[in-house]
Amino acid sequence: MTHGETATATHGTAAPPLLTARGLAKAHGRTEALRGASLELRAGEILAVTGASGSGKSTLLHCLAGIVRPDAGSVTYAGLRLEKLPEKRLSELRRTDFGVVFQFGQLIPELTAVDNVALPLLLAGTARTEARARAGEWLERFGVRGQEELRPGEMSGGQAQRAALARALVTGPKAVFADEPTGALDSLATEEVMTALAHTARESGTAVLLVTHDAQVAAYADREVRLRDGAVSPLEVTA
Numbered sequence: 226m227t228h229g230e231t232a233t234a235t236h237g238t239a240a241p242p243l244l245t246a247r248g249l250a251k252a253h254g255r256t257e258a259l260r261g262a263s264l265e266l267r268a269g270e271i272l273a274v275t276g277a278s279g280s281g282k283s284t285l286l287h288c289l290a291g292i293v294r295p296d297a298g299s300v301t302y303a304g305l306r307l308e309k310l311p312e313k314r315l316s317e318l319r320r321t322d323f324g325v326v327f328q329f330g331q332l333i334p335e336l337t338a339v340d341n342v343a344l345p346l347l348l349a350g351t352a353r354t355e356a357r358a359r360a361g362e363w364l365e366r367f368g369v370r371g372q373e374e375l376r377p378g379e380m381s382g383g384q385a386q387r388a389a390l391a392r393a394l395v396t397g398p399k400a401v402f403a404d405e406p407t408g409a410l411d412s413l414a415t416e417e418v419m420t421a422l423a424h425t426a427r428e429s430g431t432a433v434l435l436v437t438h439d440a441q442v443a444a445y446a447d448r449e450v451r452l453r454d455g456a457v458s459p460l461e462v463t464a
């Protein structure tokens with residue numbers, strides 16, 4: 226049984242698609258990273274994208290999150306074709322509706338944990354006191370207590386990743402894109418980070434697209450799709 230199976234009744238096949246990718250292709254120079262990849266991310270679900278190194282997982286995540294424009298194919302979110310949006314509109318949408326976490330959380334080293342998490346709120350126009358208060362609440366939800374005033378370099382890897390997840394979720398996004406969020410962590414810290422992410426995403430109804438090559442991490446998902454040579458094989462989709 227996967228950690229996610231208990232939640233499939235509410236977040237599984239019944240949920241409508243939040244984001245739909247069809248026939249995505251993307252080349253980096255001569256390397257065809259994606260060759261006709263299609264998938265759906267449903268509202269509120271945790272979807273694991275797995276596959277061998279170089280199969281195109283990160284490129285797919287970048288296309289879905291509107292960070293990279295595909296060479297061909299479409300990404301539809303809330304009726305909008307992301308690949309056709311002007312850059313300004315796309316970056317605004319990324320700020321309001323999406324959260325992103327990478328392997329090395331990319332917290333700003335000079336800022337404390339609470340100021341890192343407050344940053345997206347400040348950028349959205351929230352007053353500083355309010356932003357810091359909400360950031361503190363989100364850090365607490367992620368089990369980062371008593372670390373609010375530490376800088377990333379003073380935190381453990383697991384704490385820093387939980388702070389990065391709090392920063393990705395603090396604005397109440399519809400979808401969070403996490404690229405190997407525990408890739409640099411040991412097994413215990415991985416479990417802590419994934420438990421916090423799965424719990425918090427389910428509580429807030431946020432969909433999570435999780436790129437991983439780690440079966441321990443994929444086990445937290447409601448569903449898994451496997452990429453092979455830049456495409457999703459229908460035979461390799463588990464519901």
Ligand SMILES: Nc1ncnc2c1ncn2[C@@H]1O[C@H](COP(=O)(O)OP(=O)(O)OP(=O)(O)O)[C@@H](O)[C@H]1O
Pocket residue numbers: 253254256257258276277278279280281282283284285438
């Ligand atoms: N910026 C880039 N420039 C050139 N080639 C790239 C670039 N990004 C990715 N690639 C190549 O595209 C292919 C797919 O890469 P991608 O990172 O999407 O796969 P991945 O499944 O996430 O791999 P990994 O698990 O190793 O991170 C690989 O062959 C990779 O070397």
